[in-house]
Amino acid sequence: MTQYAHPEVLVNTSWTAEHAHDNNVRVVEVDVDTKAYDEGHVPGAIAWAWNTQLCDTTVRDILPKSQFEKLMTDSGIANDTTVVLYGDSNNWFAAWAFWQMKIYGHNDVRIMDGGRKKWLSEQRDMETTSAQAHPAAAPYKASDPDLSLRAFLPQVQAASKAGNVVMIDVRSPQEFTGEILAPPGLPETCQRGGHIPGAHNVPWGKACNDDGTFKSLDELKQLYGGSGVTGAEPVIAYCRIGERSSHTWFVLKYLLGIDKVTNYDGSWTEWGNLVGAPVEKGSAKGAQA
Amino acid sequence: MKPEDYSERTVEVDGWPVHLVTYRLEGKYHCKADNVSPGANLARIVADTREEAEDKALARAKELLGRTRRHPVQ
Numbered sequence: 001m002t003q004y005a006h007p008e009v010l011v012n013t014s015w016t017a018e019h020a021h022d023n024n025v026r027v028v029e030v031d032v033d034t035k036a037y038d039e040g041h042v043p044g045a046i047a048w049a050w051n052t053q054l055c056d057t058t059v060r061d062i063l064p065k066s067q068f069e070k071l072m073t074d075s076g077i078a079n080d081t082t083v084v085l086y087g088d089s090n091n092w093f094a095a096w097a098f099w100q101m102k103i104y105g106h107n108d109v110r111i112m113d114g115g116r117k118k119w120l121s122e123q124r125d126m127e128t129t130s131a132q133a134h135p136a137a138a139p140y141k142a143s144d145p146d147l148s149l150r151a152f153l154p155q156v157q158a159a160s161k162a163g164n165v166v167m168i169d170v171r172s173p174q175e176f177t178g179e180i181l182a183p184p185g186l187p188e189t190c191q192r193g194g195h196i197p198g199a200h201n202v203p204w205g206k207a208c209n210d211d212g213t214f215k216s217l218d219e220l221k222q223l224y225g226g227s228g229v230t231g232a233e234p235v236i237a238y239c240r241i242g243e244r245s246s247h248t249w250f251v252l253k254y255l256l257g258i259d260k261v262t263n264y265d266g267s268w269t270e271w272g273n274l275v276g277a278p279v280e281k282g283s284a285k286g287a288q289a
Numbered sequence: 290m291k292p293e294d295y296s297e298r299t300v301e302v303d304g305w306p307v308h309l310v311t312y313r314l315e316g317k318y319h320c321k322a323d324n325v326s327p328g329a330n331l332a333r334i335v336a337d338t339r340e341e342a343e344d345k346a347l348a349r350a351k352e353l354l355g356r357t358r359r360h361p362v363q
Contacts, residue, residue: 032323032328032329032330033321033330033333035333036321036333039314039319039335040290040292040314088321088330089323089328089329089330090328092328117310120292120295120310120312121295121297123291123292123293123295124291124292125290125291126290126291126292126314127290128290172326173326174326174359177362178360178362179359179360179362180357180358180359180360181358181360182357183324183326183329184305184324184354184357185305185324185329185331185350185353185354185356185357186324186329186353188358193360193362194362203326205325205326205328281362281363282362282363
């Protein structure tokens with residue numbers, strides 16, 4: 001881990017096992033499959049559901065600041081708590097939570113490298129009882145949202161037109177080309193298939209090893225460098241609804257140390273449903289199959 | 290408790306790769322099927338035996354993947 005630009009944002013499973021019950025540490029499981037936590041989880045961990053607790057359930061948006069503060073307080077998280085996030089599918093939604101915590105300025109948030117998969121495969125202790133989150137003694141105070149971490153539609157439209165930003169589409173190659181309109185087996189959620197003109201395709205999962213841990217710095221440099229990510233130009237990552245791309249955002253910003261990288265969480269469910277939006281189909285230059 | 294008898298493998302269902310993870314927790318077998326590249330969950334089954342859990346997970350995955358439409362790209 002020490003080769004990464006910000007190795008302090010990763011902990012391994014051994015560290016988590018040792019520190020999960022420390023007073024200043026709160027371990028949180030965030031899964032794609034929100035039922036996974038109930039079958040067994042890291043002892044002492046609490047769970048957040050991405051589809052009800054990590055988004056605004058009325059307006060399509062991330063958590064509003066006040067709701068974020070309430071979630072933190074209710075979860076027993078103070079401003080100086082070390083938060084360790086982990087989850088299934090190589091920490092996909094753990095990264096989504098990490099991104100929001102950074103938007104609201106939480107200083108010490110980390111990801112357990114390898115996530116739930118590695119914990120299970122190492123046959124580590126699990127428990128089924130839900131850990132009790134004692135609300136923090138003082139209400140959590142979030143910073144104003146750091147929008148330098150987030151891209152909105154007008155910025156993406158301008159970037160696509162100007163070609164001065166590296167656009168990374170992290171969906172599967174079949175979604176990128178327009179062959180399918182959603183991940184296999186899931187409902188179609190857009191009117192048109194394809195990708196934003198000029199985007200490169202680097203599927204998010206390529207950043208991980210078979211055991212769920214992140215690839216080495218050299219491997220990541222090679223993976224993203226092949227699509228023009230060098231740090232010289234800003235990067236926008238997107239997917240279908242913004243979660244897979246939060247994983248790539250994490251890799252680019254914290255492991256590779258790319259300063260100007262944003263997550264376009266409107267992603268293809270916004271662009272692919274937009275009247276008049278230009279769409280490119282098929283493989284693009286630099287696409288990674 | 291500890292997960293035991295952990296295994297994972299990738300199989301093809303209707304032309305799509307499906308990743309199966311199976312393990313035993315407190316006497317029951319848990320099997321999760323997901324679509325490989327995006328990693329989205331297709332099925333989670335709990336059963337008495339590994340075979341039963343995996344068969345049911347694959348059946349559910351097959352049902353969902355059968356609804357996926359392929360579109361022309363040119």
